[in-house]
Amino acid sequence: MSSWIVMLMLGVSLCMGFLGLVAFLWGLRNGQFDDKEKMMRGVLFDNVSDLNHMAQQDKKDKKYENV
Numbered sequence: 671m672s673s674w675i676v677m678l679m680l681g682v683s684l685c686m687g688f689l690g691l692v693a694f695l696w697g698l699r700n701g702q703f704d705d706k707e708k709m710m711r712g713v714l715f716d717n718v719s720d721l722n723h724m725a726q727q728d729k730k731d732k733k734y735e736n737v
Contacts, residue, residue: 697703
């Protein structure tokens, strides 16, 4: 394998790693990982109707919090 191929693979992998880091930091800054209770709600409620009911309750709760 020639050295220019190794340098090309190294450059591409560094660029991809940098883009992944930028995407992760963007997600942190925009609140993509803020819902800490999402996984616990999925464990508590088994069927779709229960989850829809909880989603409606969350919307009502958020509406009253903003008042």
